[in-house]
Amino acid sequence: MALGITLLIAAGLAVFIMTPLLTAQAAGEGTLPVDVTLTSDLKRRRMVVYENLQDLEFEFKAGKIAREDYESLRNNYRAEAAGLMAATLEAEKGDSTDAMIEREIAARRAQRRAQTPDDYVCSKCGYENPLPVKFCGECGTPLGKRKKKG
Ligand SMILES: [Zn+2]
Helix, strand or coil, X not given: CHHHHHHHHHHHHHHHHHHHHHHHHHHHHCCCCCCCCHHHHHHHHXXXXXXXXXXXXXXXXXXXXXXXXXXXXXXXXXXXXXXXXXXHHHHHHHHHHHHHHHHHHHHHHHHHHHHCHHHHECCCCCCECCCCCCECCCCCCECCCCCCCC
């Protein structure tokens, strides 16, 4: 009888642990969810480690594993969680740096466009080309009327 109950609990735990993993996998097959980023992935993995830690605690208290195994596994999980935490902080720092660079580039582009509108904005159709061009990308009118020094 006791064996049957143990198997039942083990099966329940397996389903409990596998479900979020399977769900994440299924979601990845179709259209990608918007929040699939490095940081969200790291957070998800950290949550899995925490869940494993809780399970481990539970199993140790239930007398299923030896203290030695429990302590070494617990240390492994904690090290893994700490590593993931550090990686998350690193990734978040990277995100904000990227955003800062993006803003900087956008600001410089806007500034350049303001200084040399002839290279970007078509005088005929008014189309704003993304780069300084010789001919309008929309209607083909020659642009860039600045005189070259030489
Ligand atoms: Zn044009």
